[in-house]
Amino acid sequence: MPANREGMHNGLIDEPDDDYKSPEVRYSVFENRGKSGHRFCQEPFKVATACLSAFCLILLMILVITSVHNGKSRSSDQDSLPSAAETQMQTGCANVTALTEELQTVKKEKSELEKELSQLKDKIAKLEATPAPQTSLAPMKSSCSEDWKHFNGSCYYISSFGRTWSDSQRYCKRNGGNLAIILTAEEQTFIWDLLPRGYWNAFWFGISDEKVEDDWHWVDGTKLVGGFWEYGEPNNHRNEDCGYMIKTDVLSRVAIRSWYDAPCHMSLPFICEKTAVSS
Incomplete structure (x- = not known):
């Protein structure tokens, strides 16, 4: 074999092309390239996750504040309800007292009227029992x-x-x-x-x-x-x-x-x- 052919041949053997590297070398290169691309794709997802977390926190705070406010409003309404109920109860008690007094007055008046009626009946009975006076005078004409x-x-x-x-x-x-x-x-x-x-x-x-x-x-x-x-x-x-x-x-x-x-x-x-x- 000529010398130039051998050198060419040796060169081919000693410095093989990248396409003919061993499987380990090719896997290592592919793995490194994949990791770089994966990192590049993960960056937007982290930002979105952070935004969603912040949004959730804001919503949670709003819910807490609203709940506290509603709790105070309900507490205020519950505080006012006993006051209104107490007022109505006092008014009802006053009305019952007034009606009771009026009933007692009516009963008293009824008793007095019954007494007067009994006295009038006694007078009528006495008048009916008394004979009419006789007169000897003839009516004037x-x-x-x-x-x-x-x-x-x-x-x-x-x-x-x-x-x-x-x-x-x-x-x-x-x-x-x-x-x-x-x-x-x-x-x-x-x-x-x-x-x-x-x-x-x-x-x-x-x-x-x-x-x-x-x-x-x-x-x-x-x-x-x-x-x-x-x-x-x-x-x-x-x-x-x-x-x-x-x-x-x-x-x-x-x-x-x-x-x-x-x-x-x-x-x-x-x-x-x-x-x-x-x-």
């Missing part, structure tokens, strides 16, 4: 003679014929009375209702101012107070010194506005009055 109308203790007569005022008074006196003396609106209305209606039905009654003009007196001497004159009356139109009342066909006329004055010598029907006889 007021009577008026025929053609006379009774009202409030007096009898009234309405004449159907006419006379002067003075003659009318004499006629009434002969029959136990006077020309009517009218003191109240009720009496005036009663007499006026007895009169018949007509064109100008006029009737003397017991009033005059013959002695002093406009100084009207009744036939018994008492002075007139008030009266039931028509508007504008008395007016003494023609020496009119005696009083009369009218009842006409005009339905709008009323009893308390029916008095007039007229000359005493006129002949008119008249109204007598006398005290009713008791029997």
